[in-house]
Amino acid sequence: MAITSANQLELLQTAEAVAREKMIDPDLVIEAMEDSLARAAKSRYGSEMDIRVRIDRKTGNATFTRVRTVVEDDAVENYQAQLTVQQARPYLDAPQVGDEIIDEVPPVELGRIAAQSAKQVILQRVREAERDRQYEEFKDRAGTIINGVVKREEYGNIIVDVGRGEAILRRNEKIGRESYRPNDRIRAYVKDVRRETRGPQIFLSRTDPQFMAELFKMEVPEIYDGVIEIKAVARDPGSRAKIAVISYDNSIDPVGACVGMRGSRVQAVVGELQGEKIDIIPWSEDQATFLVNALQPAEVAKVVFDEDATRIEVVVPDEQLSLAIGRRGQNVRLASQLTGLDIDILTEEEESKRRQAEFNARTQLFMNALDLDEFFAQLLVAEGFTNLEEVAYVEVDELLSIDGVDEGTAEELQTRAREHLEAANKAALENARALGAEDSLIEFEGITPQMAEALAKDDVKTLEDFATLADWEIAGGWTTANGQRVKDDGILEPFGISLEDAQTMVMTARVMLGWVDPTELEAAEDADEASDEEAGV
Incomplete structure (x- = not known):
């Protein structure tokens, strides 16, 4: 095929048709054509030449040119595409380094092999442009819900047609034992969009906690408007979930708004999540209060918070233990995910036994270390003393506030405590050196x-x-x-x-x-x- 004999407008018509089909810029298709024609021309004139092709955007006329660049005398590496300032004088009046000498060359005849090569170049550039368009379109949709149509299943993964591209719903991102057939409609959460060599990869999820949050945002106008905020979500996909909400308008009940009239709003979300039971709880800045809410429907008797270890102990009535833990630990696990705390659940009886054991251990410590009778040692523990350091270095007034303790007794207690600590320090030091x-x-x-x-x-x-x-x-x-x-x-x-x-x-x-x-x-x-x-x- 000769470029000169071809219908010049055919190039433009082809470019527009391809661009329309792939929904990309026609200029990208024309640029791909220019590159393919330039490669074909290099195979005819020589690969070392810098051959460029320009297709007129109005007439479709293709112009072939040879370009030579002016470089320093010692920088010439390609004599077909570069020349020195001295060599450029016959072509330019005052040549400077960086100037270009452009000569038009006859168009080439595209043989079968050259035409096939040109076609491959155009297809490759079109695919790249299509991938870039898909990535740009979907990259900002990460974190949102998207609707699609099931195309096929591959090794348990669902390939979804999402309009201008394909997305994948991995089998571990499906709820329970969900199954889909081709042409089924599906709604999922866009978890991630990545640019990869094989094209943009759109990863969907129906198990991500944010999928449920986005569903509530669609069903509850107050959440969409920002009056109610979803502070935390925890899910056991397909089984049970907990969602913590807060209202910034005192006249609006956040839990009631999410439940809706006769449960209409929450039931819409439950239906989408294959019957997943949802506990909607009020969020609180106070962690203990928030945890009590998170453990619903179980009743909590007492909460003991350890800030250093980010752990929290929850004491519940004996009959509430199984409810607080939940089936296979589900309730306490979801509450832990929701609050970000490690939770230990104790019954009132277990807590009482533990406190009694701690009381006895501290009593025994004071009896042995300070040579006290059981009654006096118990008295120290009951007053809040937990170790010998507190007894040894506390203000004397705190000891004098204990019934039956005078100045002499207080001084004797502190002397015994300090002597015991000094002896223990000496023994520990000797043992450390020995080790x-x-x-x-x-x-x-x-x-x-x-x-x-x-x-x-x-x-x-x-x-x-x-x-x-x-x-x-x-x-x-x-x-x-x-x-x-x-x-x-x-x-x-x-x-x-x-x-x-x-x-x-x-x-x-x-x-x-x-x-x-x-x-x-x-x-x-x-x-x-x-x-x-x-x-x-």
Whole structure:
């Protein structure tokens, strides 16, 4: 096929037809044609030549040109596409580096192989343009609900036609044992849109907690308008879910608005989620109150919150235990996901036994360490004393406030407590040295003899050993494994060392050892403070 003999408008008509079919810019198709014709021309004139093709957007006329660029004398690498300033003088009056000499060349004849190659180039460019269009269209729809039609099933995954592209609903993102047939309509949550080499990948989900939140936003106008906000969602897809809501208008009940007249709104969501039971609870800034609400329908007798461990103990009546835990632990698991807390549920009887055991243990401690009778030791525990340090170093007035304790008794109690602590410190220090603990660790600020002993037992015997530890290895922490939070015990956790304390101690040790430049550390802290101020923290 010769370009000169072809209908020149046919190129434009073809470009417009392809662009209309693929819903892309016609200019992209024409540019692909220009590239394909330029490649064909290079195969005719030589691959080293810089051949360019320009198709007139109005007439369809294709113009073939050869371009040569002026470069420095020592920069010539391709004599077919480059020339020096001296060589360019016959073509230009005052040639400069970077100037281009453009000569028109005769159009080429496209043989069968060249035409096929040109076709492949055009198809490839059109596919790339189509992928870019799809990605640009769907990237901003992540986090929203989309409607589509089932096209086919591949290895349990559902391929969904979403209009100008295809999306995939993986089998682990389906609710329970959902099954679909071709041409079934489906509604799903756009979980992620990624640009990949094989084209944009649109991942759908029907199990994501935000799918339920978006459904409520569609059914409840107050949520769409921002009067009611969904603060947290927890789901056991296809079985049960909990959603926490708050109203910013005192005249609107958030729970009632989400339920709707005779349950119409919540039932619409339940129907879409294959009968998933939904508990709608009021959100509260007070974590204990929020947790009590989250454990509904179980009744809670008492809540004990441990801020350091982000754990919370919930005491329920004996007959409410199974309801609070739920079938296979479902209720407490969803409440934990909703609040972000690790929950321990105890019955009133179990809590009473535990408190009694703690009371007895502290009583025995005071009896043995301070040589007291049982009645007096129980009296100290009942007044809130939990360890010997509190007795030894508390203000004397606090001891004098106990019935039957005079100044002499208070002084004797503190003397005995301090002597016992000193003896314990001495024994711990000797044991730490016997285990191999060095003075660099023992004398480090913040390390008590008991801590040094605990560290030495864990084979941490020098300041260098201590400086290599992570903060969670010292203070303990939590790790999520297989969807379950697992406790990591810290070496110094029994001594009340927090993660912040552990971080400070480790960094101080590294500075002392010269591993960290203190000026760099101060600069990093200043940068953190500045970012916190910008964020309004």
